Structure formats: structure tokens, C-alpha cells
Amino acid sequence: MSALNIPESNLKRVVVIGGGFGGLKILNQISSKYYQVVLIDKNNYHNFQPLLYQVATSGLEPDSIAYPLRKILWKKSEFYFRNTKALKIDSENKRLVTEAGPINYDFLIIATGSKTNYFGNKVIEEKSMALKSVTDALNLRSLILENCEASLLTSDLEERERLMNYVVVGGGPTGVELSGALAELKKHVLPKDYPDLDLRRMNVHLVEATDTLLGTMDPKAGEKAKEYLTKMGVNVWLNTKVENFDGSTVKTNNKELPSKTLVWAAGVSGNLIDGLDSKSIERGRVLVDQYNRVEGYDEIYCIGDVCLMKSDENPNGDPMVAQTAIQQGGLLAKNLNSLAKGKEMTPFSYSDKGSMATIGRNKAVAEVGKFFFDGILAWLVWMFVHLMALVGFRNRVVALINWTQNYITYDKGIRLIIRPFKNREKD
């Protein structure tokens, strides 16, 4: 038995850190004929990040977008899961140090994903809300509902306005989808819940530093998203940079927005782990070769958001999205299987399957290959793709029921402050 109580085996041991999109793909493709596989994750569930904004805005319950990691390993022999936090790589001794003790590896795969990037602004980090984890989403859901309740309880009109306003920073898919969902709450749900609140005073602001929304997509997507959002009542501020936030006013380079709630979705950086040589790190990500092997290490691999695979044609690496992690995870698993069979490994190349974002009811933008489309067709495709991507039959059915009911009734039913956000750490 090792320190994590993993039975010894004649097979080589692959330790995977992180049960996100990339980690799951490894588990799915690697062969237990050749390897014993140990998954380490600080959470016991896989979390479908693209739908976190729906949890935050009461459209889906958190349990629909999360899936127990152990259930994914059911009936797989030679696969182990340990629910603990990875702390440090000790590459000399080929072991990973975790909160529950060290574990030896033959191969280590870093699949730790990304975290919110505050670009060093500690004040914003402390005072803003993020949207990267299920806990973040539940905290934001509680806070939005608490803000509404608190607005009713104050007679101070300025305070009320600050409680009702939202500033979402970052015009990527998360920011666009969240501000659209907030506009829908304002239009369809809150007027029925709060007939005695003057909702004309509620403002949703989307702030983006560059001159376009959805900057990674076709320029038409950004324009269309801006048109949709503006029509839905969202104030879109392009070329605007948030500089400070004191908890009640958001200061940008060109205006002040009165709001107690700032949601920071303006960037991510690699979720690094200690112990790698600094030469292997660039721009907060782990440098890998075309086989996802970490520069300078033979037995350590890295996939997904946390890695940076540069090439001459592609100096910034592939996009930090689920597709990259899935494709790299799939290929790496196959490559490790090949390695065990003495075959050659295949170098990675990213295949763009397209991208999309939903803004609201019947409103989405999608890009597939050279085709761009929007409106209800894009919206239906978005729903279908996301529904199918959820792990587990139950989750799909429950999400479908929620979406169907939301569509028919214009309602979002899960408006529960189950754990108040007040007085809680953000973890």
C-alpha cells in the first residue's frame, strides 16, 4: 500500500490531477491493460463549467451540472480516486505530495485547469464575485436573491440602486451569458417576485476592455451579441477597463458605476502546481511539447487550460476551452497506450469544432467551421450540444425539464437562498 492506500500493482502507475474535461477523457481512453490509474481531485465531482451561469441565475440546480467522479469509475478495475488536494510535485522521487500524503507515479498528468485571473488586483480579487466553481455559482445565486430582498428592506434610494445593479466584467462567453441571464431575470422573473420593487432602477452593465465582445469568435458574433444584449436592456461598455471597486462603486477608466456586485469574468490563468522548474512555466501556464510532455521532464504531462503548447504558427497556444482539454486528453491517453505497446506517439494538432454562446431566449450565436449563424437555430444547437455534453442521464433529463419549464413559463424556478452568501468566505 502506498501512502494514499493504493494497492501495489505490476502495472505502471499514472496519476492524473484533476477530474475536469481533460482528466475525464484520459480516464475514458487509457487502457487498464497497461496502467494503474489514480485520479486526484479536491472535489468529488466533475463540474460542467459552461453552465455555471445558469446555476447563478436560478435556471438550473447545481446538482444537474455536477457528476460524482466515483460514478465515472464504476466497474473499472485498476482505476482509483482519491479526494484530496495535490500540493507539490517531487519529480526527483517521482512522487506527488497531496494533503493526504505522498503518492508515487510512473507518469504524472497535470490537468488542473484554470482559475480566475485578477491580473494582480488584490482589491478586486477580495471584493468581487467569480464564476469558476459550483460554490462560486451558488454564492452568486444567493447574493443576487439577497440583494433583491435587501433592496426591499432599505428606504435609502441610492443604497437600493447599488443593491439592484450588476457589473459584469469581461465580454467573453461567461460575461455575455451571465449578463443576458441577469437581463432575463429582470424582465421575466423579478417583476412577479417583487411587485413592490421599482425594477426600472435595476441596471446590468457588461464591461469589456477591448473593442468587441466574444473576441475569440467571428467578429459577427460579437456584433450580434452586443445587439441582442442592448435590446435586452444590458448596458454594454466596450473599450472600458475596470480599475477599482470599493464594494459600492465600480470605477473604470471613463466612468463610475454604482453597484455593490461586481462579477469578474475577465480572464483566467493556469491553475499551477508547485514543484516544476520555473523554466517550464510561461505566462502562468506549463510549457509542453507536441505530445503534451512538460518541457524538461520525461514522465510529466500536462493538458488543457493549464498547459501552453506553442508552435511557430501558433505562438499563443490553443484556446483555453473544453475542446482543447478533451482533444489533448484523448490523444495523450492513446499515446500512453502506444508507448506501452512500443509504438510511436502522435503529435497533437487542435481541430476547431466551433464555438457558441447563448444570450437569452431564442438568442444565441454559433460558429462552426466557416459558418456563422445566430437566432433561434443557434440557440437550439447550443441547447442540444450542452445537454448532450452533460455527464449522466439523470442530469440531462433534469436540465431538459428545467429548460422546458423555463421556456414555457418564462420562469426560473430555483430561486433559493439555501446558504446565505453573507458572512461566508468565497472559497
Add this chain to the structure above:
Amino acid sequence: MSALNIPESNLKRVVVIGGGFGGLKILNQISSKYYQVVLIDKNNYHNFQPLLYQVATSGLEPDSIAYPLRKILWKKSEFYFRNTKALKIDSENKRLVTEAGPINYDFLIIATGSKTNYFGNKVIEEKSMALKSVTDALNLRSLILENCEASLLTSDLEERERLMNYVVVGGGPTGVELSGALAELKKHVLPKDYPDLDLRRMNVHLVEATDTLLGTMDPKAGEKAKEYLTKMGVNVWLNTKVENFDGSTVKTNNKELPSKTLVWAAGVSGNLIDGLDSKSIERGRVLVDQYNRVEGYDEIYCIGDVCLMKSDENPNGDPMVAQTAIQQGGLLAKNLNSLAKGKEMTPFSYSDKGSMATIGRNKAVAEVGKFFFDGILAWLVWMFVHLMALVGFRNRVVALINWTQNYITYDKGIRLIIRPFKNREKD
């Protein structure tokens, strides 16, 4: 505007404290022709307590058994909800003091329900888990899953046993249903999730101080429940009283049970509110006459678990169950309507609609009038009754899907440690 920003009205104002079964029935039956109604609740949702044990054991998501209170008030004029905590009754000035300020009332209805009763044992109160709120249930769900994960991470066999054992105290419906659900987790779910854990070492103990389970039901119910539980592997200890718990061993009057988890479901007491004369309180509940009017007050009423309506035939009052609260709430609303019309009020008498408890798959006991039945019929009736009692179409459909999937697959899918219990306060 009053201090809670409720618009003034020509109608008399009824303030209801608590959106449980009793409070909801009041809202449903009282006429807005005669009264302005203000509901005060510290939570923004109604919580279906009879199914909390299913949330704790990963069978249902919390969002299925909770329902937003504001949604219940949709389209009702003259009804207001304020999400704040009631602190004290100031009966001289006819006002209720809340955390958000005072509010005047013409009539006050106390519907605050009950809380866990530790019978003064502070050590147990501090170290045990309760099962009275959604937060309690989520904490218990997290702890059960954390215990399993921690068992795998320790090599200390005694420690492992203590992590895997459960002591449930109290042989009422909550204790019986919870220990049955734990036994099912042990049998059907955990072996697949934890193939490397020796589950023969896991023990579920149900401890009851009297000589029977389900003491409020027909004696046959208690016998059958004991038979079912024993067959499912639960150790049922009757005539056994828990005396102490140091966080790793439960001490009773006749044995010691090694366990780190003690769930206290051994009793409830009224959730009292400050400000009533001590003469109006007996055995931790508020004394009311047959119109649910609090002894000594003309404008204050009290319904449900928190009140005690004694009579010569019924010196202990009616049972502290949902049915009592619902029936009292319904009648009180009608009586207040009658009062406004100058008609006479009707005295309350409890009508026993029967009671039931589910122990596991196809195993339940039910009592309706003089009829007692058990097995799959009782189980189906239990499911139907509880499904229909859930508030909201979405909640019913989602619960039905979960139950159907659990039944077919022998699985309980919602095994997520979304907020770890460790290092968290209990509510």
C-alpha cells in the same frame, strides 16, 4: 410605509411568522378582501421537511424539496413577503421586532414550527448532526461522503471504523427513514463507489430510548419497521438512551458505539419567540385556546408544532406533525375571515389523516384510520402522498425522475460534496 417598507392599507394587517406548512395554509385561505398579509421568514423558501433525509442520503437534490416563498405569493395582491428574522413580540405596541426593523400588526400569527430538542445536553448539541433544515441535510450529505473518502485515506483501522459507522438517535419517522436510507447506501451504492473499502466494517445503529419504534403509530408499525431495518442490516437498540458523545464514541446507558457521526433525531421542541408572557408557555410550547389564540392575548395566534392546544381529553395536545399545522392554519384563516364578516369562529378539532414511514425499497408502513398496511403497497402510497405534497410541478417531476432512476438502477445519483462540512458552522 412602515419600517419594513410595507405600503399602508385600509385593511387590517395580519403578520405571519414562518412559511412552513401552517404559514402556507394561512396564505392560501385568508382573504385579501379583509386583510393585508405580511409573511416574515428567515429563509426565502418553504422546505418540505419529511424528505430531508433523502437529501442527506443523496437521493434528492435540495432544490426539489424547497420552493421559493415569493413564487407562492405571485399574483396575490395585498400579500407581502419580507426575508428577515423575527426577534421579539412587543404586544403592548402591537408590533413585531425583526432584524430589519419593527412592523405593526393588527393580528399576529406565530407559525415558527419546531427545532431540534437536545434536552439540555450541550455536548451532544455541539457534536451531533441534526436534520431539521435544508442546510442540516446538505451538511449531513457532505459529511457522509467525506467520511467515506477519509476512510480510504487512513490506515488506522479503528479510525476507519469510526468514520464508517453511524449512530442515529430517535426511533421516530426521521430516525427510521434515515437509518433505512443509510443501510441502502451501504448495500447498493457504496460498494460500487468504494470497491477498495471493506464495507462489512460499516455499521448503522438506530438508538431509541423507549421500547418501540414509531411510537406514535400503531404498535404493528414499530414491529414491522424493526423487522425491515434488522433485515436491512441496521442494528436497532431499543430501551437505550444516549448519554454522551465525545466526537468518536457514543456512550449509552448500556453500551459504547464507536462512531464519529451521531445524528440526533430524538425530539423537537417549539421554536419560541421572545416577548410572550411566561404564563403563555408550557413545556416549551405556546398555550392556545381552541381557536389557536394565545392564552392572555387577543390579537396573537399560534399554530402548528410551536403551539400547545390542551383539552381534558387531550392533555398533551395534537401531534407535532405537518397535518396539525395545515389543519390549524386552514381553520384559523377561515376564522379570521369570519371575524371580519362578523360571523362566529369555529373551534378546532384534529382529524387524523393517518401516518406513514418508509424504510427502504418496497418497504414502508402506513396507518390510515383503523387500517394498517405495510410492504410495497404502503411504499407506493407513501411515494404518491409525498410527491403530491411537494410544492410546484417542477419539483414533483424532478423528484419522480430521481425516484424512478434510483429504483431502476439501485443508485442514488446526487453524491456531491459541494460545500464540505469540515470547518463549517452547522447552519
